[in-house]
Amino acid sequence: MVDLSVRLGRLSLSNPVLVASGTFGYAREMEGLVDFTRLGGIIPKTVTRLPRIGNPPPRTIETASGMLNAIGLDNDGIDYFIQHHLPYLRSLPTVLIANIAGKNEDEFEEMAALLAPQSGIAALELNLSCPNVSGGVDFATSPDVTARVIRRVRAACPFPIIAKLTPNVTDIVPIAQAAADAGADAVSLVNTFVGMAIDWRRRRAILGNKTGGLSGPAIKPLALRLVWRVAQHVKIPIIGVGGIATGEDVMEFLVAGASAVQLGTVNFYDPTASMRVMEALPEYVAQLGATRLSEIIGSLQP
């Protein structure tokens, strides 16, 4: 028997496999395809203070090496989330990690306070890193802003806090360190890499937003390296995200230093991938002669 349970600060999971925000809807869409009891947890689509219509179409394009998206945080706002999505999400037999994004620091704090009295939420993931919100600020490009948002959210709610960071920075380490110093329980590494697709005949950007975030297997080596780098310097647990599609991918992230992982784009082209990953994981852990996940995490040889 292999013990897959994992602790991320104040958050405990029965296994390290989560599904990434924005790629699993509000979970209703996946009912019948995924056995929720087998997931470590669910992170539904980012919720904002007020409803947002998102970016103009087209919002997604498949490139030769990865998916580009510029959804622009299309969602119905936090009041609708609490009334219509939360009752369903909290009824599911798995851990729920709500994901929020504010337009400014006040909104982050306000949303944390609105969720604080709600039951059924195990943790909050702060989307500090959406690259597609026009006029918005990419909070996690600054260590100071990252720290301030985390401190204010911590003071406003009792939930464990996961800071989801952007890879679109010169060096992610000081930002992850600032998140740790401000009291984040864990960091999610990473959101999408900003990119672009062009129709040269029409001399037009293909996405309505012109730029978008690249995701899928193409970004796995990039995300893996960022997880490994942060793991060398920052003490809080890391949740690896980026191109993960198989049990072997999960093992690579664990060895690099991630304590848990999120499956994202793979949910679009293979909605049952999380189930296959869960199937494979115990055997891979056993192949390394380990009986617990903790023996694998960050075990990359020098």
Ligand SMILES: Cc1cc2nc3c(=O)[nH]c(=O)nc-3n(C[C@H](O)[C@H](O)[C@H](O)COP(=O)(O)O)c2cc1C
């Ligand atoms: C269509 C799409 C929508 C996304 N929406 C969100 C979102 O609402 N909030 C968020 O934190 N991340 C969002 N992401 C980013 C993913 O959660 C994940 O960090 C990223 O795609 C990298 O992982 P992957 O390569 O496994 O997809 C979105 C990604 C995609 C492809």
